[in-house]
Amino acid sequence: xxWTWFHKFASPPHAYRLLGTMRPxxxxxxxxxxxxxxxxxxxxxxxxxxxxxxxxxxxxxxPSASMSLMVYSMMAIAAGIGIIWxxxxxxxxxxxxxVIGAWFTVLALVTGAIWGKPMWGxxxxxxxRLTSELILLFLYLGYMALRASYDxxxxxxxxxxxxxxxxxxxxPIVKYSVEWWNSLHQGSSLSLTGSSAIHPSMLPPLLxxxxxxxxxxxxxxxxxxxxxxxxxxxxxxxxxxxx
Amino acid sequence: xxxxxxxxxLVGLIVVGVGAAVAFALNAFQENLLYFxxxxxxxxxxxxxxxxxxxxxxxxxxxxxREPGSLEVRFVLTDxxxxxxxxxxxxxxxxxxxxxxxxxxxxxxxxxxxVAEEVLAKHDEKYMPPExxxxxxxxxxxxxxxxxxxxxxxxxx
Numbered sequence: 001x002x003w004t005w006f007h008k009f010a011s012p013p014h015a016y017r018l019l020g021t022m023r024p025x026x027x028x029x030x031x032x033x034x035x036x037x038x039x040x041x042x043x044x045x046x047x048x049x050x051x052x053x054x055x056x057x058x059x060x061x062x063p064s065a066s067m068s069l070m071v072y073s074m075m076a077i078a079a080g081i082g083i084i085w086x087x088x089x090x091x092x093x094x095x096x097x098x099v100i101g102a103w104f105t106v107l108a109l110v111t112g113a114i115w116g117k118p119m120w121g122x123x124x125x126x127x128x129r130l131t132s133e134l135i136l137l138f139l140y141l142g143y144m145a146l147r148a149s150y151d152x153x154x155x156x157x158x159x160x161x162x163x164x165x166x167x168x169x170x171x172p173i174v175k176y177s178v179e180w181w182n183s184l185h186q187g188s189s190l191s192l193t194g195s196s197a198i199h200p201s202m203l204p205p206l207l208x209x210x211x212x213x214x215x216x217x218x219x220x221x222x223x224x225x226x227x228x229x230x231x232x233x234x235x236x237x238x239x240x241x242x243x
Numbered sequence: 244x245x246x247x248x249x250x251x252x253l254v255g256l257i258v259v260g261v262g263a264a265v266a267f268a269l270n271a272f273q274e275n276l277l278y279f280x281x282x283x284x285x286x287x288x289x290x291x292x293x294x295x296x297x298x299x300x301x302x303x304x305x306x307x308x309r310e311p312g313s314l315e316v317r318f319v320l321t322d323x324x325x326x327x328x329x330x331x332x333x334x335x336x337x338x339x340x341x342x343x344x345x346x347x348x349x350x351x352x353x354x355x356x357x358v359a360e361e362v363l364a365k366h367d368e369k370y371m372p373p374e375x376x377x378x379x380x381x382x383x384x385x386x387x388x389x390x391x392x393x394x395x396x397x398x399x400x
Contacts, residue, residue, distance in 0.1 A: 121336030
């Protein structure tokens with residue numbers, strides 16, 4: 001198989017420039033989508049028949065929870081590519097994913113608690129979905145702590161990469177926890193195949209918010225990977241020339 | 244085998260191995276992972292007596308009795324197969340109502356009576372404006388409760 005395109009992307013100066021070009025194209029649409037979705041979710045969408053206005057926190061909770069899983073999957077795949085192909089840029093991407101994914105997880109847990117108190121009657125419950133999402137946060141934190149504990153970047157890449165890859169096992173557990181076990185948390189409202197359990201009048205802000213979160217993640221990832229490249233390549237010729 | 248191919252196999256094996264280990268562990272601890280027992284479990288004696296457990300089900304229509312002048316409340320939980328009576332003293336969540344799914348934490352004290360220390364309300368994954376819910380309800384009127392699809396609460400297992 002011919003991997004030249006892959007290796008070209010892996011070249012740090014090339015990637016550094018490409019990510020810099022991509023960033024504004026992700027960031028500004030993301031901001032516009034999130035603002036539109038926030039306004040429409042909070043003011044335009046009708047109230048819910050059961051939960052009244054409290055359901056509106058869904059417009060932040062669902063996108064952040066789904067991003068927390070998506071980002072972890074991406075981090076694990078990037079770490080796997082880094083281990084198999086010895087590709088430094090892939091490890092840089094994985095490292096960039098970790099911080100952002102951890103924040104999405106925190107956001108999902110906090111908005112979930114704020115939603116849980118008025119609806120369920122409890123901030124927290126040791127329910128399978130909540131517990132596995134908390135483990136997801138610990139996996140992100142463990143990955144970051146492991147990286148930070150090595151002085152040598154290559155060894156940090158390898159050790160933390162293995163942890164990221166192993167942790168992927170938790171992702172389907174979070175996703176399907178509400179189906180496999182009795183849980184307090186409700187099942188999924190959205191599905192890629194079947195119809196959605198959300199009334200069409202409430203759906204657009206949610207979908208736009210999810211897309212906005214995705215693009216926002218992309219934009220921040222560009223920044224983080226660029227910063228990671230700078231710190232790894234600080235002694236490289238191309239950077240010294242550019243400086 | 245090239246080193247790259249070897250690393251590929253190694254990473255694959257790690258994921259498959261850890262995945263299998265976790266799957267077996269979760270399977271073995273299935274009982275302990277149970278967040279709540281269904282009312283059928285309680286009636287058939289699967290739930291331990293005199294130990295703090297959680298039970299879940301739907302609040303039966305017309306079963307809620309409040310003691311005037313106190314926070315005492317009694318209601319019947321059902322999974323549309325078996326019923327358990329729950330007695331509770333305290334503030335109920337806003338979503339608590341008849342026909343709603345709840346999860347109660349407390350102890351079984353003999354004959355299908357459950358004394359709860361905490362009652363949490365479940366809600367399902369459906370979201371719709373009140374008008375839509377009303378018209379749906381009118382369409383469903385006249386059906387037996389068993390025809391109404393169970394919210395995920397008391398559903399399977």
